[in-house]
Amino acid sequence: MLLNFGLPALSKLTVVIADLVGQENSDDDSNSPPPPPPNIKSLPAFTKDSSIRVEGTTRPGFTVSIFFNDEKVEVLANASGEFTSSFDLSKGENTVSAFVTNNDGQDSSKTQTFTVNFDSDPPKLEIITPTNGQQFTGRTKQTEIQAQTEAEAHATVNDRIAIVRGDGKFDFPVTLNEGENIFKIKSTDQAGNTTELELKLNYTP
Numbered sequence: 001m002l003l004n005f006g007l008p009a010l011s012k013l014t015v016v017i018a019d020l021v022g023q024e025n026s027d028d029d030s031n032s033p034p035p036p037p038p039n040i041k042s043l044p045a046f047t048k049d050s051s052i053r054v055e056g057t058t059r060p061g062f063t064v065s066i067f068f069n070d071e072k073v074e075v076l077a078n079a080s081g082e083f084t085s086s087f088d089l090s091k092g093e094n095t096v097s098a099f100v101t102n103n104d105g106q107d108s109s110k111t112q113t114f115t116v117n118f119d120s121d122p123p124k125l126e127i128i129t130p131t132n133g134q135q136f137t138g139r140t141k142q143t144e145i146q147a148q149t150e151a152e153a154h155a156t157v158n159d160r161i162a163i164v165r166g167d168g169k170f171d172f173p174v175t176l177n178e179g180e181n182i183f184k185i186k187s188t189d190q191a192g193n194t195t196e197l198e199l200k201l202n203y204t205p
Contacts, residue, residue: 037108038064038083038100046117046190047089054096055084063101067110069094089118119191123150127185127199128169136176136203145172145199149187156186176203 040056054066060081066073068087077083077100087094096114101107128146136143147162148169149155155162155170162170174183183199 032104032106034106035059035062035100035102035108037111038062038077038098040096040098040111040114043096043114043116045115046119046192048118048120048191048193049089050118050120051086051088052094052096052116053084053086054098055082056098057081058083058100059102061103064098065101066096066098068096089116091118091120093117117191119189119193122193122195123153123187123189125149125185125187125195125197127197130199130201132199134201136201138205141176141203141205143174143176143201145174145183145185146170147172147185149195150189152190154188157183159184174201176201178203178205 035058038056038058040054043052043054054068056064058064058077058081060077060079062077062081064075064077064083066075066085069090071087073085073087075083075085087096094116096116097110097112099108099110126148128148130143130145145157146169147155149164151164151166151168153164153168155164157172157174160172162172164170174181179202181201181203183201184196185199186194186196188194
C-alpha cells in the first residue's frame with residue numbers, strides 16, 4: 001500500500017523527528033557521569049609547621065571546593081589542571097577534604113579526609129640513670145643509660161639508635177673510656193620536634 005504525504009504532513013513529521021533528537025541529546029547531557037574527585041598531593045600526618053599547602057590536580061577550569069576543618073574555600077584549577085591553597089593549622093588534629101564542580105555544575109564525590117596533626121612542642125626527655133657527672137672506677141666501666149621520652153618518639157645516643165618501648169622508656173648500654181665520657185641523648189617526636197640532653201660520666205681504671 002502506498003502512502004502519499006503532502007507538504008504539511010512532511011513538515012510536521014520533520015518537526016517531530018527534530019524534537020525527538022533534541023530530547024535524546026538533552027537526556028544524554030543530563031545522564032553524563034559526574035567528574036572524578038580531585039587528586040590531592042600527600043599531606044603529612046604530623047608536622048611542626050604552623051601552616052600547610054594543599055595542592056592537587058583536576059581538569060582545567062574546574063572549581064575545587066576545599067574543606068579545611070570547618071572552613072570551605074573555593075579555588076579554580078589553572079590551565080594545567082593544578083590548584084593550591086594554604087591554611088593555618090590549629091593545635092592538634094586538622095582535617096582536609098575536597099570535591100570539584102565541572103563547567104556543567106556537576107559535583108564530584110568527596111576525596112578521602114586527610115588528618116594533619118600540628119605539634120610544635122619539643123618532646124619530653126628525662127635521664128633516669130646514671131646521674132650527670134657520676135664517677136665510675138675499677139672494673140665498672142660498662143653501664144646502661146636509662147631514659148624516658150614520649151611513646152612513638154625516635155631516640156638516639158651519640159647518633160646511635162635506641163629502641164623506645166611502648167611506655168616511652170629506653171635503655172642503651174655503653175662502655176666507658178678512661179676520663180670524661182660525653183653522651184648526647186636526643187629524642188625526636190613524630191612531628192620532627194627534638195629535645196637533646198647531655199650526660200657526662202667519668203671513669204677511672
